[in-house]
Amino acid sequence: MPETKVKKNDDFNEWYNEIVELSDLCDKRYPIKGMNVWRPYGWKLMSHVDELIRLEMDKTNHLEVNFPLLIPESSFKKEEEHIEGFGSEVYWVTHAGLNELEEKWLLRPTSETAMYPIFSLWIRSHADLPLKTYQIVNTFRYETKQTRAFIRVREIHFFEAHTCHIDFRDAEDQIKEDKEIAKRLFQKLSLPFILSKRPEWDKFAGAFYTISIDVLMPSGRTLQLGSIHQYKDNFSKPYEISYETEDGKHAYCHQTTYGMSERILGALVGIHGDNKGLIMPSAVAPIQVVIIPILFKETKESVLKACENLDKQLKEKCIKSHIDKRDITPGNKYYDWELKGVPIRVEIGPKDIEKKQVVIVRRDTSSKISAPENSSVETIMDELQKLSENLYNNAKKLLDNNVHRVQTIEEAKNLNGIVELPWCGVESCALEIEEILEGNTLGEPIDEKKCQDFCPVCSKPAITWMRYAKTY
Amino acid sequence: MPETKVKKNDDFNEWYNEIVELSDLCDKRYPIKGMNVWRPYGWKLMSHVDELIRLEMDKTNHLEVNFPLLIPESSFKKEEEHIEGFGSEVYWVTHAGLNELEEKWLLRPTSETAMYPIFSLWIRSHADLPLKTYQIVNTFRYETKQTRAFIRVREIHFFEAHTCHIDFRDAEDQIKEDKEIAKRLFQKLSLPFILSKRPEWDKFAGAFYTISIDVLMPSGRTLQLGSIHQYKDNFSKPYEISYETEDGKHAYCHQTTYGMSERILGALVGIHGDNKGLIMPSAVAPIQVVIIPILFKETKESVLKACENLDKQLKEKCIKSHIDKRDITPGNKYYDWELKGVPIRVEIGPKDIEKKQVVIVRRDTSSKISAPENSSVETIMDELQKLSENLYNNAKKLLDNNVHRVQTIEEAKNLNGIVELPWCGVESCALEIEEILEGNTLGEPIDEKKCQDFCPVCSKPAITWMRYAKTY
Numbered sequence: 001m002p003e004t005k006v007k008k009n010d011d012f013n014e015w016y017n018e019i020v021e022l023s024d025l026c027d028k029r030y031p032i033k034g035m036n037v038w039r040p041y042g043w044k045l046m047s048h049v050d051e052l053i054r055l056e057m058d059k060t061n062h063l064e065v066n067f068p069l070l071i072p073e074s075s076f077k078k079e080e081e082h083i084e085g086f087g088s089e090v091y092w093v094t095h096a097g098l099n100e101l102e103e104k105w106l107l108r109p110t111s112e113t114a115m116y117p118i119f120s121l122w123i124r125s126h127a128d129l130p131l132k133t134y135q136i137v138n139t140f141r142y143e144t145k146q147t148r149a150f151i152r153v154r155e156i157h158f159f160e161a162h163t164c165h166i167d168f169r170d171a172e173d174q175i176k177e178d179k180e181i182a183k184r185l186f187q188k189l190s191l192p193f194i195l196s197k198r199p200e201w202d203k204f205a206g207a208f209y210t211i212s213i214d215v216l217m218p219s220g221r222t223l224q225l226g227s228i229h230q231y232k233d234n235f236s237k238p239y240e241i242s243y244e245t246e247d248g249k250h251a252y253c254h255q256t257t258y259g260m261s262e263r264i265l266g267a268l269v270g271i272h273g274d275n276k277g278l279i280m281p282s283a284v285a286p287i288q289v290v291i292i293p294i295l296f297k298e299t300k301e302s303v304l305k306a307c308e309n310l311d312k313q314l315k316e317k318c319i320k321s322h323i324d325k326r327d328i329t330p331g332n333k334y335y336d337w338e339l340k341g342v343p344i345r346v347e348i349g350p351k352d353i354e355k356k357q358v359v360i361v362r363r364d365t366s367s368k369i370s371a372p373e374n375s376s377v378e379t380i381m382d383e384l385q386k387l388s389e390n391l392y393n394n395a396k397k398l399l400d401n402n403v404h405r406v407q408t409i410e411e412a413k414n415l416n417g418i419v420e421l422p423w424c425g426v427e428s429c430a431l432e433i434e435e436i437l438e439g440n441t442l443g444e445p446i447d448e449k450k451c452q453d454f455c456p457v458c459s460k461p462a463i464t465w466m467r468y469a470k471t472y
Numbered sequence: 473m474p475e476t477k478v479k480k481n482d483d484f485n486e487w488y489n490e491i492v493e494l495s496d497l498c499d500k501r502y503p504i505k506g507m508n509v510w511r512p513y514g515w516k517l518m519s520h521v522d523e524l525i526r527l528e529m530d531k532t533n534h535l536e537v538n539f540p541l542l543i544p545e546s547s548f549k550k551e552e553e554h555i556e557g558f559g560s561e562v563y564w565v566t567h568a569g570l571n572e573l574e575e576k577w578l579l580r581p582t583s584e585t586a587m588y589p590i591f592s593l594w595i596r597s598h599a600d601l602p603l604k605t606y607q608i609v610n611t612f613r614y615e616t617k618q619t620r621a622f623i624r625v626r627e628i629h630f631f632e633a634h635t636c637h638i639d640f641r642d643a644e645d646q647i648k649e650d651k652e653i654a655k656r657l658f659q660k661l662s663l664p665f666i667l668s669k670r671p672e673w674d675k676f677a678g679a680f681y682t683i684s685i686d687v688l689m690p691s692g693r694t695l696q697l698g699s700i701h702q703y704k705d706n707f708s709k710p711y712e713i714s715y716e717t718e719d720g721k722h723a724y725c726h727q728t729t730y731g732m733s734e735r736i737l738g739a740l741v742g743i744h745g746d747n748k749g750l751i752m753p754s755a756v757a758p759i760q761v762v763i764i765p766i767l768f769k770e771t772k773e774s775v776l777k778a779c780e781n782l783d784k785q786l787k788e789k790c791i792k793s794h795i796d797k798r799d800i801t802p803g804n805k806y807y808d809w810e811l812k813g814v815p816i817r818v819e820i821g822p823k824d825i826e827k828k829q830v831v832i833v834r835r836d837t838s839s840k841i842s843a844p845e846n847s848s849v850e851t852i853m854d855e856l857q858k859l860s861e862n863l864y865n866n867a868k869k870l871l872d873n874n875v876h877r878v879q880t881i882e883e884a885k886n887l888n889g890i891v892e893l894p895w896c897g898v899e900s901c902a903l904e905i906e907e908i909l910e911g912n913t914l915g916e917p918i919d920e921k922k923c924q925d926f927c928p929v930c931s932k933p934a935i936t937w938m939r940y941a942k943t944y
Contacts, residue, residue, distance in 0.1 A: 029593055030586075031544050032577065037590055040535035040605070047536075063512035064519075068627050069541075069610065070563075072503050088569040091542075093579070095564040096614040105504065107565070114502075118509055121501055133512070138541065142568035155540050 002335055003275040012219035013148075016270050020149040023278050023339050025269070034147035034154035041286060041340065042265070046157060048284040049264050050136050052188055053159050056181045062132040062161055067114045069137070070105040076113045078238040085205020086110070089141045107140040110259065112206070115162055116239035123253060125244045126166055130174070134161035134258075150266035151223065151472050157262040159226075164241060164253040171230060171254040175211070178228045178258045182213055186225075188283040190391035191215055191267055192399050193225065194418070196443030196467050201427055204257075208232035213260070214442055214469075216399045217270045220416040222442060222469040225267055226260035266472075271395050272364075278341025279363050281391055282384040289314055289321040289380055290337045292330050294349030306348050306373075310358065313377050319384075338363060343387045344380055364390050405465065409436055409456050418442065418469045422462030424455035430466055432457050442467035474807055475747040484691035485620075488742050492621045495750050495811050497741070506619035506626035513758060513812065514737070518629060520756040521736050522608050524660055525631050528653045534604040534633055539586045541609070542577040548585045550710040557677020558582070561613045579612040582731065584678070587634055588711035595725060597716045598638055602646070606633035606730075622738035623695065623944050631698075633730040636713060643702060643726035647683070650700045650730045654685055658697075660755040662863035663687055663739055664871050665697065666890070668915030668939050673899055676729075680704035685732070686914055686941075688871045689742045692888040694914060694941040697739055698732035738944075743867050744836075750813025751835050753863055754856040761786055761793040761852055762809045764802050766821030778820050778845075782830065785849050791856075810835060815859045816852055836862050877937065881908055881928050890914065890941045894934030896927035902938055904929050914939035 004022065006014040020026055025042030038046065057064065070093060077083050090106040108114055115133075123131060139158040147153055161178075165171040179195065186193050193215050203210035204227065213226040233252040236242065241253045272279040282288055293300075293307045307323050314321040324333045330347070337345060347359040356373045360380060364387050371379040402417025412419040412433075419437070423430055423444075430441050433456070444464045451462040476494065478486040492498055497514030510518065529536065542565060549555050562578040580586055587605075595603060611630040619625055633650075637643040651667065658665050665687050675682035679701040686694040705724040708714065713725045744751040754760055765772075765779045779795045786793040796805045802819070809817060819831040828845045832852060836859050843851040874889025884891040884905075891909070895902060895916070902913050905928070916936045923934040 027590060027593070030540055030590065031547055032540060032542055035540035035542060037540065038538035040537055043536055043538050064515055065512055066510035066515050066629075068502055068504060068507035068509065069612075070504055070507060070627070075503055090569065091565050091577075092567040093563050094566045097560040097562065118499060118502065121499070140541075155542070157538075 004277075007275050008218065008273065012217070012270070015275075016266075017149070019273055019277060020269060023269075023341065025265070025278075026149050028149060032154070034143055034152070036149055036153060036155075038157075044286040045268070045280070045284055046262060046265055048286065049189070049268075050159070052185055052283060053136070053260070056185055057134050057161065060132070060177055060181065062134045062163075065133045065135050066137065067108075067111055067118070067135060069108055071108055071114045073104045073106065075117055076106055078113065078116075079206050079235055081234075082112065082206035089143075091140050091142060108137070109139055109141050110158075111135065111137070111139075111160055111162070112235060112257070116235055116241060119162075119164060119253075120239055120241045123164060123241055123243050126246055129164060129166050129243060129253065130170060131164040132161070132174075133163070134159065148266075148472070150262045150269070153262070159258075159260045161256075161258040163256045164236070165255070166243070166245075166251070166253070168230075168232060168254045171232070171256050174256045175228055175230055178256070179211075181258075182226070182228075186213075187392070188281070188388075189264065189268060190281040190388050190395060191225075191264075191271060192392065192396040194399070194403070194442075194467075195446045197446050198227075198443040199427070199430060199441050199466070202441060202443070204229045206231065206234050208234055210443075211446060212443060214471075215267045215271065215395075216402055216417055216469075217267070217472065218398065219270075220402065220470065221472050222418060223263060223267055223270070223472045225263050226258070229257045229259075231255040231257065271398070272391050273341070276335075277339035279387075279391065280341040280343060281388045282343050283388065285341065285343050286320065287322045287337075287340070287342050288319050288384060289344045289346060290333075290342045291321060291323045291346045291348065292333050293323065293325065294330055294347060294352075296350060299350035299353070302353055303348055303350060306353055306358075310346065310348070310376060314380065317377060317381065319377075319381070343384055346376075346380070362387055407453055407456065409433060412437055412468070418467050420445070420465040420467050422451050422453035422455055423464055423466035424458055424460045425463045426455075426458065426460075429455050429457035433466075433468060437468050439468045439470045442469055442471070476749075479747055480690065480745065484689070484742070487747075488738075489621070491745055491749060492741060495741075495813065497737070497750075498621050500621060504626070506615055506624070508621055508625060508627075510629075516758040517740075517752070517756055518734060518737055520758065521661070521740075522631070524657055524755060525608070525732070528657055529606050529633065532604070532649055532653065534606045534635075537587075537605045537607050538609065539580075539583055539590070539607060541580055543580055543586045545576045545578065547589055548578055550585065550588075551678050551707055554584065554678035554707075561615075563612050563614060580609070581611055581613050582630075583607065583609070583611075583632055583634070584707060584729070588707055588713060591634075591636060591725075592711055592713045595636060595713055595715050598718055601636060601638050601715060601725065602642060603636040603725075604633070604646075605635070606631065620738075620944070622734045622741070625734070629734040631730075631732045633728075635728045636708070636725040637727070638715070638717075638723070638725070640702075640704060640726045643704070643728050646728045647700055647702055650728070651683075653730075654698070654700075658685075659864070660753070660860075661736065661740060662753040662860050662867060663697075663736075663743060664864065664868040666871070666875070666914075666939075667918045669918050670699075670915040671899070671902060671913050671938070674913060674915070676701045678703065678706050680706055682915075683918060684915060686943075687739050687743065687867075688874055688889060688941075689739070689944065690870065691742075692874065692942065693944050694890060695735060695739055695742070695944045697735050698730070701729045701731075703727040703729065743870070744863050745813070748807075749811035751859075751863065752813040752815060753860040754815050755860065757813065757815050758792065759794045759809075759812070759814045760791050760856060761816045761818060762805075762814045763793060763795045763818045763820065764805050765795065765797065766802055766819060766824075768822060771822035771825070774825055775820055775822060778825055778830075782818065782820070782848060786852065789849060789853065791853070815856055818848075818852070834859055879925055879928065881905060884909055884940070890939055892917070892937040892939050893928055894923050894925035895936055895938035896930055896932045897935045898927075898930065898932075901927050901929035905938075905940060909940050911940045911942045914941055914943070 027037040499509040
């Protein structure tokens with residue numbers, strides 16, 4: 001079987017760059033760097049991820065909206081920290097036709113400043129709360145670092161949920177729900193993740209606190225797939241999002257947001273793929289089962305009939321199956337569909353028809369099973385499930401083997417992946433460790449707070465663990 | 473029943489402006505004029521229209537892609553007529569952060585100039601053809617005329633199909649397919665339309681010819697919902713989209729495009745709606761059936777049970793039904809759902825349970841039917857179908873009664889809607905008629921070419937009919 005030129009274990013980043021183009025996910029030759037073309041296969045995959053997100057949003061009573069892309073400078077400038085955080089990263093529209101605009105507009109880097117002036121009109125009374133909205137749109141950030149398909153781009157396919165609540169506690173409940181959504185969603189994608197509460201100096205511009213959702217890539221670097229933010233009333237005050245309480249007073253809303261991006265696709269590619277190409281979990285695979293007829297002249301008809309019969313049965317079970325009838329060798333077909341990451345390949349030839357069986361090949365393990373024809377659909381559905389579980393377990397092993405809790409910087413230095421060190425709570429100590437480890441702070445584990453050890457920099461009692469990793 | 477302040481027959485345009493906001497389709501208070509906020513109900517409707525389009529595209533083997541929003545000035549400038557046509561209508565990004573860009577970028581007004589440099593890389597040989605792609609994205613045009621929700625906006629929700637073919641004839645076949653797609657799609661939307669071949673001076677900038685898809689709004693003005701363009705090799709030459717033929721030569725592709733926009737929603741609102749609100753054809757209604765329990769204390773439980781039973785049965789048939797359990801009067805519920813255009817309302821009260829029936833109310837005719845409980849699902853499905861047919865027939869009557877074929881400008885002057893006059897083929901004659909009628913040329917009927925009459929301006933023999941109308 002043909003394989004990628006660069007091997008995943010030899011040079012992960014180069015392998016990644018090769019695979020995203022070989023498998024027809026995107027085209028990086030667009031004349032603006034970091035703005036890539038979504039090819040049909042890549043766009044389909046992304047759309048399937050979007051659909052899973054929409055399903056979770058529907059289930060939790062979020063309503064889909066769609067706000068304008070362009071934001072007037074004056075709307076953008078209402079929250080000070082926010083503009084400090086994003087000001088240097090935005091694209092500006094200054095002209096329309098031959099005219100200079102009276103006020104500059106920016107392309108949304110995220111939509112707080114587009115939405116919140118309108119939220120202040122939508123929300124009048126406690127009966128309007130909670131307001132739970134989301135949108136799936138493209139956002140724009142002027143990246144100066146090296147770009148990488150799906151991981152660091154300048155036009156970003158983006159999901160953002162924005163919610164408004166009567167008080168801090170209700171907003172906290174939303175964040176609990178958000179964590180549950182992440183759990184369900186990333187389970188379907190076979191992507192184990194960790195949640196970290198970002199340190200003060202690295203939270204979202206304007207947020208009260210930020211929880212980041214990170215996965216570990218096989219290179220040992222972490223990739224942030226999303227984040228959940230508690231805004232408290234930091235935005236609702238400058239944007240005047242207030243409501244009349246039940247007893248007739250006025251109060252400001254508390255807000256949360258939840259963002260995720262096309263980086264999810266980067267994680268699916270990077271974590272699950274191998275030297276033969278992509279491996280897609282069943283939940284998002286554009287084709288879940290490809291059926292390959294093994295054709296000889298004299299038995300062609302019966303083989304095709306068996307293939308069509310299976311295809312029909314699978315479609316009745318809502319499984320996305322496809323018969324590859326192209327006039328090329330079966331080997332070439334195997335190669336194509338392995339590259340595209342189709343989870344299950346079924347081969348049907350004259351011998352299989354004689355034996356009333358089909359041959360089922362798993363993309364992840366290459367294992368071959370002969371299944372009786374009359375139970376083939378069940379076996380295939382079973383194997384689809386097992387493949388997703390196997391992908392998850394492999395990724396979980398990778399993650400678990402690469403989270404290291406240690407006490408000293410010396411120990412941390414030689415470790416790959418994520419290290420957790422005791423932290424006293426002082427910014428300068430964490431920054432010093434960042435520099436020594438040539439990594440970044442990810443934040444504190446959100447599920448446990450206590451750490452009985454001592455800060456390895458200042459030797460004072462630690463108040464928590466702090467995670468460090470090299471990041472994308 | 474409450475009605476709109478402005479009546480549809482009294483002042484269509486004002487009624488339209490009122491209804492799009494009252495029914496929660498969009499919010500026009502965004503601080504940039506002509507860039508409106510899609511509210512959840514409006515976005516859902518638009519998404520359903522998009523899904524119908526995707527269905528047609530899938531059926532005809534078009535692949536969905538997604539190209540970057542921003543286009544470098546140099547890509548944009550390759551086709552002369554195109555830039556002449558669009559140059560004064562585009563928004564320019566000139567700065568990123570604090571830096572001035574080396575080359576200006578524009579926000580796509582349409583995507584030819586984004587796609588075609590990449591198509592020239594994708595297409596190498598005749599085996600790569602036809603290339604049939606489409607995308608659903610937002611486009612941007614600097615409108616200087618008065619804006620109107622869905623009809624004239626500056627950020628436009630847009631569908632665009634782009635195809636490449638071996639020759640003119642194959643591209644012509646694509647245009648035939650496009651017309652069939654329009655027929656199927658607009659039938660589902662209950663929107664009768666006419667196709668006109670635009671005159672030379674009014675075709676798409678760069679096209680060989682343009683066919684426009686127009687509907688007639690109740691105001692007597694036409695609304696262009698889409699267009700189909702034959703580009704010949706007008707773009708493939710400057711963008712170098714060529715291929716190797718079977719006999720080893722090089723040839724330029726012939727191209728077509730097919731565009732439609734959120735104006736479809738404008739037509740659905742304007743043509744079908746009435747003084748009580750929207751009326752949505754079943755194919756796109758976010759809620760197709762709303763069930764209203766008529767609740768009294770002693771029978772509450774059995775009524776709710778009957779409602780839930782029906783709701784379940786409808787959902788099994790993939791009908792989008794909803795039980796309105798809110799604690800407000802049935803009358804207020806009727807009002808809300810009429811405003812939103814839900815096609816069928818079902819009322820179930822204690823008397824209906826006694827009689828083992830449900831009451832079915834059609835949104836379009838207000839007709840009430842009592843249907844036996846055990847056949848209620850069939851009756852509802854039937855009525856949904858009938859409603860769509862009735863909407864179509866009403867719109868068809870409006871259109872047919874307002875297309876007037878006459879010989880003289882005098883006759884044309886007093887007519888509302890679309891007038892067809894003999895035309896000699898000379899631009900100045902048509903422009904003179906435009907001026908006298910205070911309307912625009914729509915173009916020639918595409919299905920018949922011959923006209924035996926004489927041009928009402930120059931009196932020379934006519935070669936075709938020319939349509940004129942006031943347009944949005």
